[in-house]
Amino acid sequence: xxxxxxxxxxxxxxxxxxxxxxxxxxFALWLVAxxxxxxxxxxxxxxxxxxLVLTGSWVLRHVKRLPPPxxxxxxxxxxxxxxxxxxxxxxxxxxxxxxAGWLLPRLGLTxxxxxxxxxxxxxxxxxxxxLFHYPAHYITGGALLAWTLGCLFILSQLEWQASVALxxxxxxxxxxxxxxxxxxxxxxxxxxxxxxx
Numbered sequence: 001x002x003x004x005x006x007x008x009x010x011x012x013x014x015x016x017x018x019x020x021x022x023x024x025x026x027f028a029l030w031l032v033a034x035x036x037x038x039x040x041x042x043x044x045x046x047x048x049x050x051x052l053v054l055t056g057s058w059v060l061r062h063v064k065r066l067p068p069p070x071x072x073x074x075x076x077x078x079x080x081x082x083x084x085x086x087x088x089x090x091x092x093x094x095x096x097x098x099x100a101g102w103l104l105p106r107l108g109l110t111x112x113x114x115x116x117x118x119x120x121x122x123x124x125x126x127x128x129x130x131l132f133h134y135p136a137h138y139i140t141g142g143a144l145l146a147w148t149l150g151c152l153f154i155l156s157q158l159e160w161q162a163s164v165a166l167x168x169x170x171x172x173x174x175x176x177x178x179x180x181x182x183x184x185x186x187x188x189x190x191x192x193x194x195x196x197x
Contacts, residue, residue: 005131006066011132012183013059016176019140020052022121023172026165029114033144033162040129052176059183060100066190111157118148118168144168 027045031037072080092119100116137170155163 002180006063006068007075009059009063009066009183012134012179013063016130016179016183017053018054019172019176019179020049020056023169023176024049026169026172027108029140030162030165030169033165049174052173052180053074053087055184056176059180059187060186066186082131086128089124089127089131095118111160114161114164115152118144118164121168122148135177138177141173147171 018180024045027048028037028042031041031045097117097120100113100120102109104116122141122144127145129137129141144167148164149165151160151163166191
């Protein structure tokens with residue numbers, strides 16, 4: 001469970017907003033792959049995304065009620081290190097995805113592209129879990145990897161894109177919901193020091 005720490009709550013909420021957005025993109029891919037993208041289905045995904053965004057925005061706004069983190073060299077160095085490692089992890093992730101997008105079609109392995117992306121996204125959660133001391137990222141990364149491998153071994157190639165996309169969307173939205181739920185609970189149990197701006 002989170003404690004009332006401004007940096008952690010802000011990080012969880014910001015991360016959850018990214019997970020919500022990318023989860024929505026996976027849902028959109030699933031809808032396109034299954035020919036179900038219509039105004040009604042698009043509206044459902046948009047409503048789910050809106051609920052997560054509003055919750056994340058509420059958390060970020062109410063974090064301002066908490067006392068700021070203690071100033072000091074140790075905190076500054078930790079934040080700098082986190083930003084640097086986070087940047088490296090994401091640069092490696094996106095480089096691998098772009099390289100696979102270039103290489104796999106040339107090898108006649110286009111069907112593997114969507115599972116590859118989901119696998120890389122799953123793997124990138126492991127260093128982030130360690131970096132941010134957030135064990136839930138291990139679960140998110142492990143679930144993405146297990147789902148992707150399950151699709152590869154159990155389903156036909158024709159089903160890979162839609163099935164991987166649906167599972168990835170569900171996993172990312174669940175992860176975002178969990179992070180935001182924890183943050184909301186902490187904020188509701190914390191005495192504010194001032195009203196949010």
